[in-house]
Amino acid sequence: MTAAPDHAPTMTRLSAADRLAKAAPFLLVPVLILAGFLAIGTTSSWLTLTVSGLAMGMMIFVMASGLTLVFGLMDVINFGHGAFVSLGAFVGISVLLALPGWTAEPSLALNLAAVLLAIACAMVLTGLSGWAFERVIVRPVYGAHLKQILVTVGGLIVIEQLIHVIWGPDEIFLNRPETLQGAVTFAGAALEKYRILAVVFGLAIFLAMRLILRRTKIGLIVRAGVQNGQMVESLGYRLRLVFIGVFVAGSALAGLGGVMWGLYQEVITAGMGERMMILVFIVVIIGGLGSVEGAFIGALLVGLMQNYIAFLEPKLALISNIGLMTAILMWRPQGMMPVVKAK
Amino acid sequence: MSDDVLRIEGLHTDIAQYHILEGVDLSVPRGAVTMLLGRNGVGKTTTLRTIMGHWAAKSGSITYDGQDITAWPTPARARAGIGFVPEDMGIFTDLTVEENMVLAAASGPLDATRLETVFAAFPPLRTFWKSEAGNLSGGQKQMLSIARAMAEERKLYLIDEPTKGLAPAIVSTMAGALRELKRAGASILLVEQNFAVAKALGDHAAVMDDGRIVWTGAMAELAADAGLQERLMGLSMEVTG
Structure with a gap:
């Protein structure tokens, strides 16, 4: 082997300012929570609003992550994503309504089993719908943003109308399962049980996604694909298949978000996903395109901000x-943690 | 069977409204380094990218290892054993050096013996194994780019200007690594503007102009003939090194 010239390279330590700039997005959430505390004044109100904001943020994150x-992987702008939120909510809530024996019982195990079954059904159906949506609607318009916007909005309208056909035009009201109703009192604040569950559930999903993206080969392919898809293909990976998998998973997560949001609001409508898309797009944009971590932080900021300001x-x-x-x-024109640079 | 690992015949490629390749005919002999030379903008990078499948050939054929791959998608070409090092290096900057290398081993886990060969050629990659690739210097990124192509056994390497903008010490490291690849029996199609490197590494040369190959022959013949260089590439240079 030809010897390389002797040299002992070292990596320069980042300056304090650079390190702070890198960590700044992560600091925004605690800073906002602290600012909320100072602005609200009373601990109990602040605590209630913070848990509510975090719960809302977690649910928006679940919808936005896919x-x-x-967008990062295939440069596809999917305005139809909200349809999977609505579809997931209707499928999941229908399952819950069909299991009154499980939801009305004051049994945490039975109630959680009902919710998990509802989530599983919603995710399977929205995942399958996502697969069909990609094949029929998205695939013919790769690389054409204007066409993507038009056809995916069309797909959104079609799915919403199908929901009207199947479930009727009226909104559906529901009660949460028995043990998820009501609140617990902590430090003088009333914290809704369901919101606490939503925070825990959302956090678990974020950590699971992060684990998959950071610790598995498929996660590595996705992260690399978001940065430079052509190079990933040049290494031998069929990025189209990866993209279809991500699209299906993203649709299923939107469905999961729909079930969670339906239980949060205790009412579902065919247009709920479409309305949520405004917040979802804000989260995707401020998080930085293609960044799951950015979407997570962005979603928490949006949830907290909405709750604090609504109170103040x-x-x-x-x-x-x-x-x-x-x-x-x-502050950061490409979002807090952009993975996809300007395309 | 021909002893050419790659044979291109009458290759035409359009990019948008531009007709870039206008009938490229090129052969890359097995186990040798073929230099693809020419002025800027004559179609060298487009030739490599068309071979890799990034640009679709409008007409003509690409035969690799006895198979017509003209219509194959990029991943199939890579899995058939073509390694690609692009001009912009294509490093995944948000991934660590280790993750870049793990990803490059598409058919399975990263081979430890092969990794030691990579470390021997490019020692800084061992030093910065756990560092984000985006924090590497330009030369180290180029090392990683070539190391990635070496992560698995390839029959053909397509390498686009690996020494561009690098300091002489790093150019020497690059040349050493490429020489080692050649010694190990790899076939290389190398685009290179540094004529000293081209002369040192190349067995064969093909010169492009206006989207066509206008001259082919032994690299030594081209290197020895300043008049030929000037006529083909507008070069009149004292070759050193």
């Missing part, structure tokens, strides 16, 4: 997240 990967200044609640997005994009 969308950001789909209800009239500003509607524009609070637009303001948040504007501020973050002025």
